[in-house]
Amino acid sequence: MGAWDREPWANDSAADWFGDLMDSTSLREQWLAGISADPEEEFEVVRAGAWLFIQLGRTYVWPIENLDDDLERAIAALYAVRGAKEVAEDDELVDAITIEIAELESRR
Template identity: 60%
Template sequence: MGMWAYEPWDNDEAADWYGDLMDQTRLREAWLEGINQDPGDSPGVVRAAGALFVMLGRVYVWPITTFDEDLERAIAALSRVAECDEYKESPELIELVTKEIEELKSRRKNNSDNASPSIPASAKPWWKFW
C-alpha cells in the first residue's frame, strides 16, 4: 500500500475505494442537483450540498477530474446562500456560512492570495470543519 500522508484518504487503497464509491453511487450527480439549485428558493438545500463538499471535497476522495471545478462551484454557491435574505437576517448563520466558505477556499491549489485559515490545516483534525 502506498501511503503519502496520514489522513484517512492519503493512501492507494483509500483513494481507490473512494473512486469506486463515487462511481457506484453517482454521488457527484446527486450533489450537482443540490448545489445547482437556486439559493433564493432553496438555501437550505444549497448549504447542505455545500456542507457535503466541505466534508468530502478533498483530493483523493472527490473525483479528481472535476475537483477544482466543483470546489469553485461550492464556494460560489455558498457565497450566494450568504446573500439570501433569509440568511442575512441571522448574523450567526452568516458567520457559519463564511467559515464554510473559508474552509473551502483553503483547499485551492494556489492558496497564497487567500486569507489563511484561522487554524492551520496541520493543527486541525481532519474531521473538524467549523
C-alpha cells in the same frame, strides 16, 4: 499499503475505495442537483451540498477531473446562500457560512 499522510483518505486503499464509490454511484450528480438549487428558495439544500463538498471535496476522494470546477461551484453557491434574504437576517448563520467559505477558499 501506500500511505502518504495520516488523513483517512491519504492512502492507496482508501483512494481506490473512494474512486470505486464515485464510479458506482450517482453521488456527484445528486450533489450537482443540490448545489445548483435556488439559494433563495432552498438555501438549506445548497448549504448541505457545500458541507458535503467540504467533507469529500479533496484529492483522492472527489473525482479529480471535476475537483477544481466543483470547488469553485461550491464557493459560489455558499456566497449566494450567504446573500439570500432569509440567511442575511441571521448574523450567526452568516458567520457560520463565512467560515465554510474560508475553508473552501483555503483549498484553491
